[in-house]
Amino acid sequence: MSELVNKQQAAVALAGDTFSPARDHHHHPPHLAHHFDTLEQQFASGKLGMWVFLATELLMFGGLFCAYSVYRHNHPEIFEFGHQYLDKTLGAINTIVLITSSLTMAWGVREAQLGHNKRLALCLILTLLGGAGFMCIKTVEYHAKWEHRVFAGRWDQYDPRYKGPQVPHEPPTNEPEAQAEQQIKNNKMLPQTTMEPQNMPTLPQGANPGYGAALATPQAATAPSEAAATTQAGPMLQAGDAYADPNAGTADAAKIHPMQGVPAGLATRVHAEGKWEVKFDDLPKTEQDHVLTFFNLYFLMTGLHGIHVLVGMGLICWILIRSMKHEFGPTYFAPVDLVGLYWHLVDLIWIFLFPLLYLIH
Amino acid sequence: MAHEIQHVSTPAGGAHAAGQSHVPAHGQHHGEYHVHVVPPWLLIAVFVCLVILTGITVGVTYFDFGRTLNVWIALAVAVAKATLVALFFMHLRWDSPFNSVVLFAALFFVALFIGTVILDSKEYQINFVPPTSTSMAP
Numbered sequence: 001m002s003e004l005v006n007k008q009q010a011a012v013a014l015a016g017d018t019f020s021p022a023r024d025h026h027h028h029p030p031h032l033a034h035h036f037d038t039l040e041q042q043f044a045s046g047k048l049g050m051w052v053f054l055a056t057e058l059l060m061f062g063g064l065f066c067a068y069s070v071y072r073h074n075h076p077e078i079f080e081f082g083h084q085y086l087d088k089t090l091g092a093i094n095t096i097v098l099i100t101s102s103l104t105m106a107w108g109v110r111e112a113q114l115g116h117n118k119r120l121a122l123c124l125i126l127t128l129l130g131g132a133g134f135m136c137i138k139t140v141e142y143h144a145k146w147e148h149r150v151f152a153g154r155w156d157q158y159d160p161r162y163k164g165p166q167v168p169h170e171p172p173t174n175e176p177e178a179q180a181e182q183q184i185k186n187n188k189m190l191p192q193t194t195m196e197p198q199n200m201p202t203l204p205q206g207a208n209p210g211y212g213a214a215l216a217t218p219q220a221a222t223a224p225s226e227a228a229a230t231t232q233a234g235p236m237l238q239a240g241d242a243y244a245d246p247n248a249g250t251a252d253a254a255k256i257h258p259m260q261g262v263p264a265g266l267a268t269r270v271h272a273e274g275k276w277e278v279k280f281d282d283l284p285k286t287e288q289d290h291v292l293t294f295f296n297l298y299f300l301m302t303g304l305h306g307i308h309v310l311v312g313m314g315l316i317c318w319i320l321i322r323s324m325k326h327e328f329g330p331t332y333f334a335p336v337d338l339v340g341l342y343w344h345l346v347d348l349i350w351i352f353l354f355p356l357l358y359l360i361h
Numbered sequence: 362m363a364h365e366i367q368h369v370s371t372p373a374g375g376a377h378a379a380g381q382s383h384v385p386a387h388g389q390h391h392g393e394y395h396v397h398v399v400p401p402w403l404l405i406a407v408f409v410c411l412v413i414l415t416g417i418t419v420g421v422t423y424f425d426f427g428r429t430l431n432v433w434i435a436l437a438v439a440v441a442k443a444t445l446v447a448l449f450f451m452h453l454r455w456d457s458p459f460n461s462v463v464l465f466a467a468l469f470f471v472a473l474f475i476g477t478v479i480l481d482s483k484e485y486q487i488n489f490v491p492p493t494s495t496s497m498a499p
Contacts, residue, residue, distance in 0.1 A: 055467035
């Protein structure tokens with residue numbers, strides 16, 4: 001900073017010598033860069049720049065919100081299933097913590113404007129505590145997920161032996177015992193008493209119902225014995241199968257040829273009296289993957305937000321050190337104000353993340 | 362690094378740097394540097410409103426208004442909270458309106474992005490399946 005000021009003064013001195021020796025530069029405020037007319041203009045320009053930056057931040061988060069919206073729009077039941085693993089209370093506490101730290105930050109800007117550097121430092125320390133508290137609670141939440149082996153992605157993909165998503169694709173066998181064994185291996189079946197028949201309806205080869213269609217079909221109630229034989233191969237399109245668009249010739253015809261081998265299942269299960277009867281670990285592997293998409297979104301959104309909290313805390317440390325040197329006052333508080341804007345944006349994004357992730361239904 | 366702290370009443374006239382030779386010397390003392398300081402009561406009022414709205418958004422989840430309505434209520438409360446933060450904590454209420462224009466432009470494009478993608482996703486509903494299991498089959 002002092003370098004900048006020195007440069008400024010040098011420039012002013014030089015200009016003064018060249019154009020009007022009479023005009024002294026002693027009235028020149030120390031923080032005014034020479035390419036601005038007034039402090040007000042300088043401050044407004046800086047603030048506009050910060051808002052443009054915040055706009056790009058919003059657009060970046062917009063991509064994640066877009067992924068969230070599309071996935072939730074198409075598969076609300078997966079979100080309803082997944083969100084029960086998020087702790088509403090901890091989320092609410094974190095919201096309050098972050099709002100409080102926003103208050104202390106706004107108060108800090110006020111103290112900076114009034115030139116109370118000591119009070120500003122106190123406000124900044126409180127804000128830092130809020131940020132640290134937020135991250136601590138976040139760590140507790142993440143840890144709870146990890147204990148349930150829920151990460152961003154499959155839990156075993158961090159194993160060096162992991163070879164990509166693989167579900168047994170053994171050739172169909174006609175022996176019933178082998179089928180039953182394979183089904184248990186693949187599906188981790190629950191006793192039938194605790195679950196609806198988890199079998200997917202048998203569909204004609206080539207018909208791909210997509211998500212959700214399976215449960216809407218009356219065929220879902222197929223007798224277990226009959227369905228057991230078809231569950232695994234089930235409605236999936238096998239690689240190499242010809243695809244016949246059920247909507248061919250209509251306005252709803254698929255515009256893009258669907259993927260081969262798409263499983264038709266989804267995470268909808270017994271949803272009685274507001275409680276899911278099925279735990280995540282009991283879901284078949286394919287459905288776990290679907291629920292994991294929710295957790296992928298959760299980890300990406302809260303993770304990116306958490307990184308912003310950490311960056312904000314770093315910036316606040318910087319401002320804190322400067323406030324301890326009594327650098328801020330009525331004509332120079334832009335750094336405090338702009339860091340404050342960043343911190344409030346972090347708060348703003350959390351205000352949307354909290355209800356969207358924790359408060360589904 | 363200790364800089365001289367000037368007071369709010371300091372005329373900004375001296376701000377016309379000597380290098381700006383086109384600035385008339387007489388135009389220097391045309392105004393003061395206005396700083397809008399947010400009063401403490403307003404900060405606390407906004408904070409209390411935010412806490413109350415957080416309570417509402419949590420409380421609402423204990424009532425079942427149906428899938429869609431619950432989402433819209435949650436979003437409406439979130440927008441109300443965000444508006445309070447932006448207007449008062451982020452100072453937009455007293456800022457140059459152009460800053461708000463920048464914010465709204467960003468929000469507009471995010472909305473456009475999400476809206477068109479959702480509309481479009483209906484077309485390819487069939488493809489919205491994470492690549493799992495047999496999709497990797499040989």
